[in-house]
Amino acid sequence: MLGAASLASARTLPVVSLLAGVLPAVQQGSTVACTGQAAVGVALALAAGPSQAGSWTVVAGQPTLGIHAAADVGVDLARLVAVPGESFTDQRWGESLAAMVDGFDVIILGGAVRSLRSTTARRIQARAQSRGAVLITIGQHASIGADLQIDSAAVRWSGLGDGHGVALTRQMDIEVRGRRMPRAQRTTVQWPVVRLAYASEPVVQPVVQPVVQSAGGPVGGSVAIDHDVALGQSA
Amino acid sequence: MPPRFGVLWCPNWPVVVAGAGDDEAVVVLHANRVVALSRAAAALGVAAGMRRRQAQSCAPGARLVDHDPDRDGRAFEQIGRAVAQMVPRFEVGEPGQICFAARGPARYFGGDLAMSTGLLELVNQAGGVSSAAAGGFGVGVADGRFAAGIAARRSARSGVPEVVSVAGSATYLAPLPVSLLQVVAGVSADLVGLLHRMGLKSLGDLAAVAEADVVARFGLPGRFAHRLAGGADPRPPAAKDPPVGLAVQREFEPVHHSDAVVFTARQVAEQLIGDLAAGGQVCTRLEVVVETEHGERCERVWHRPLGLTSAAVVERVRWQLDGWASQQTLTAGITLLRLDPIEVRADDGVQQGLWGGRTQADDWATRAINRLVAIAGEQQVLVPEQRGGRLPAESFGWVPAYSADLFDASGRLAGFTGPWPGSVSGPPPTVVHPAPQPIKVTDAAGTVIDVSGRGMVSAAPQRVRIGNAIRQVTRWAGPWPVEQRWWDTARSRRLARFQFLLDDGLLIEVAVEHQRWWLLAEHG
Numbered sequence: 001m002l003g004a005a006s007l008a009s010a011r012t013l014p015v016v017s018l019l020a021g022v023l024p025a026v027q028q029g030s031t032v033a034c035t036g037q038a039a040v041g042v043a044l045a046l047a048a049g050p051s052q053a054g055s056w057t058v059v060a061g062q063p064t065l066g067i068h069a070a071a072d073v074g075v076d077l078a079r080l081v082a083v084p085g086e087s088f089t090d091q092r093w094g095e096s097l098a099a100m101v102d103g104f105d106v107i108i109l110g111g112a113v114r115s116l117r118s119t120t121a122r123r124i125q126a127r128a129q130s131r132g133a134v135l136i137t138i139g140q141h142a143s144i145g146a147d148l149q150i151d152s153a154a155v156r157w158s159g160l161g162d163g164h165g166v167a168l169t170r171q172m173d174i175e176v177r178g179r180r181m182p183r184a185q186r187t188t189v190q191w192p193v194v195r196l197a198y199a200s201e202p203v204v205q206p207v208v209q210p211v212v213q214s215a216g217g218p219v220g221g222s223v224a225i226d227h228d229v230a231l232g233q234s235a
Numbered sequence: 236m237p238p239r240f241g242v243l244w245c246p247n248w249p250v251v252v253a254g255a256g257d258d259e260a261v262v263v264l265h266a267n268r269v270v271a272l273s274r275a276a277a278a279l280g281v282a283a284g285m286r287r288r289q290a291q292s293c294a295p296g297a298r299l300v301d302h303d304p305d306r307d308g309r310a311f312e313q314i315g316r317a318v319a320q321m322v323p324r325f326e327v328g329e330p331g332q333i334c335f336a337a338r339g340p341a342r343y344f345g346g347d348l349a350m351s352t353g354l355l356e357l358v359n360q361a362g363g364v365s366s367a368a369a370g371g372f373g374v375g376v377a378d379g380r381f382a383a384g385i386a387a388r389r390s391a392r393s394g395v396p397e398v399v400s401v402a403g404s405a406t407y408l409a410p411l412p413v414s415l416l417q418v419v420a421g422v423s424a425d426l427v428g429l430l431h432r433m434g435l436k437s438l439g440d441l442a443a444v445a446e447a448d449v450v451a452r453f454g455l456p457g458r459f460a461h462r463l464a465g466g467a468d469p470r471p472p473a474a475k476d477p478p479v480g481l482a483v484q485r486e487f488e489p490v491h492h493s494d495a496v497v498f499t500a501r502q503v504a505e506q507l508i509g510d511l512a513a514g515g516q517v518c519t520r521l522e523v524v525v526e527t528e529h530g531e532r533c534e535r536v537w538h539r540p541l542g543l544t545s546a547a548v549v550e551r552v553r554w555q556l557d558g559w560a561s562q563q564t565l566t567a568g569i570t571l572l573r574l575d576p577i578e579v580r581a582d583d584g585v586q587q588g589l590w591g592g593r594t595q596a597d598d599w600a601t602r603a604i605n606r607l608v609a610i611a612g613e614q615q616v617l618v619p620e621q622r623g624g625r626l627p628a629e630s631f632g633w634v635p636a637y638s639a640d641l642f643d644a645s646g647r648l649a650g651f652t653g654p655w656p657g658s659v660s661g662p663p664p665t666v667v668h669p670a671p672q673p674i675k676v677t678d679a680a681g682t683v684i685d686v687s688g689r690g691m692v693s694a695a696p697q698r699v700r701i702g703n704a705i706r707q708v709t710r711w712a713g714p715w716p717v718e719q720r721w722w723d724t725a726r727s728r729r730l731a732r733f734q735f736l737l738d739d740g741l742l743i744e745v746a747v748e749h750q751r752w753w754l755l756a757e758h759g
Contacts, residue, residue: 067631068663078644103603
């Protein structure tokens with residue numbers, strides 16, 4: 001298409017509030033690499049903004065994707081499609097990805113696409129650029145050069161004790177580097193965000209012994225315990 | 236009284252384009268729903284709106300074709316050219332449908348019936364043999380577009396033209412079911428269903444209700460339906476001809492490739508539709524004029540009662556260009572493109588998608604899914620489904636997109652599957668292993684950790700061996716025992732779950748079942 005690339009680069013896709021501090025918007029047609037401890041979570045969070053605005057998301061080569069986590073971070077499951085493609089050849093991936101770029105706004109590339117040949121990858125990226133689709137890679141793919149890299153490091157879970165509690169939320173440092181960014185942007189986010197209603201509840205002393213429950217899981221009191229630990233961490 | 240209209244309609248135009256043999260069952264699908272079918276398929280019990288699987292069980296030998304509006308629109312140009320021999324001014328609605336003012340042609344060709352019979356013959360010749368197998372064309376003449384559309388629909392079934400007498404539209408419509416409002420005029424299925432449940436089963440019942448009452452209960456969509464049912468022109472009385480200045484024209488150096496013209500059309504259409512939308516208006520009828528350097532000219536009027544979006548405008552320009560270029564050898568490049576909105580109306584919210592609020596993104600994605608299924612295979616293109624359960628891999632699962640309803644996901648994503656007491660609270664894991672990975676969990680001395688039947692842990696877990704890597708456990712929680720389906724020997728499970736925080740900050744969910752440790756999920 002004539003000049004579509006220049007038009008597409010002027011357009012952006014929305015970003016959810018979790019990442020809004022470091023990344024006001026994602027340019028259509030760009031490639032984003034999500035690396036570090038929470039790569040999958042960050043990739044899903046990136047897809048959530050466009051998904052809530054009506055875009056379709058396809059997850060290629062990530063058969064282990066947590067669907068519940070995707071829904072939890074804001075991806076609309078009615079507009080989510082997956083192609084596991086574990087035994088695909090390079091050519092089959094090339095054809096599949098070309099079809100995905102034509103029809104979807106957000107394409108998440110998982111581990112099974114890692115072995116893509118660089119010629120195929122360049123063709124797909126050029127197509128995504130003219131079509132205005134965003135490619136998000138989970139981890140650094142050798143053949144796919146990224147315009148933007150979002151690195152999540154120093155993940156600190158709170159809520160988990162030594163034989164008690166339950167993981168409740170994590171704090172992590174997010175660093176965004178990009179080709180067109182003069183300086184790397186850094187921020188610390190808490191994810192998922194713990195509602196304030198919990199914080200105002202009375203704090204219960206942590207139970208040191210492992211809690212043995214018959215058929216029930218960590219319910220009721222454990223939430224307060226978790227938050228006690230969480231508060232202790234942030235202080 | 237509304238003016239007299241003629242409508243030419245082929246309800247199963249996509250099947251005509253797909254090319255059905257005389258006894259061949261052909262079914263055209265969009266998003267796994269039947270949109271058009273051949274006569275042979277209808278005889279086997281297939282109906283429009285059915286799911287793919289349902290249609291396949293009715294007609295196992297049927298040829299399934301994907302819906303492609305572009306292909307249908309291009310092919311319909313040939314019918315448009317044939318119709319132009321008898322009726323010079325007409326509007327194209329959806330591919331397969333043409334509407335025209337009937338008064339002039341009827342006078343010239345000696346009455347409504349003679350004109351429609353002539354038109355039907357002409358079109359059946361142009362459409363080729365396959366249109367008979369698909370259900371064929373119908374021509375209807377009546378006061379108002381809606382009545383003429385219904386007459387054409389009935390005519391397509393019977394094969395003879397149907398003419399409603401002057402001022403007889405209301406009487407003609409009265410005994411017909413309200414569901415025609417949805418099929419012919421695109422009124423939402425919700426409204427039609429509600430009218431039916433309220434006991435207003437025929438169009439006459441609806442027309443008999445006072446307009447004020449309908450407006451009070453259903454608002455503008457209700458008034459639209461009420462006016463149609465009464466045989467009145469749906470065009471609201473307030474609609475006025477737009478000011479002349481709205482037409483947009485672009486002249487350029489001769490262009491020989493239709494893609495370049497379509498690209499210009501996209502810019503022009505976005506500007507035009509955007510300007511109208513800023514004033515709270517939508518364009519319902521648009522004239523597209525294309526001219527070559529040597530003065531060859533192609534003009535066509537496109538009509539869409541629900542309003543033309545910019546994407547719909549671009550689509551129609553492409554159909555017109557491709558159809559024109561394939562029918563006629565052009566001697567020069569295209570130099571002029573003109574989009575002229577002939578009818579605009581206030582955007583009153585009556586515009587619903589034909590299948591219930593579908594967007595352009597939905598259409599593109601659905602087509603991409605169909606292509607992906609062809610490339611990657613049916614079992615490789617999946618959509619999520621909510622199942623419910625206590626373990627990470629149980630709460631959701633993947634089902635083939637091939638058999639799922641892509642537009643109405645409420646069936647597979649119910650939203651609530653029960654409280655599931657005993658599931659681990661906190662954030663759900665981002666990496667869930669469909670098949671649990673075997674791991675080894677030991678204490679500092681290397682002894683495998685054991686969990687007793689009463690949920691007592693033999694020692695604090697210290698090391699985890701995943702694959703060949705041994706990693707330290709810094710913090711942990713659990714056990715959370717689960718005993719499910721003890722009544723069913725084949726599916727009963729008894730396990731205890733844990734959360735381990737590893738030395739590099741990775742949180743994993745593991746379980747021990749029959750003294751063996753499994754990695755269930757990770758929070759990556």
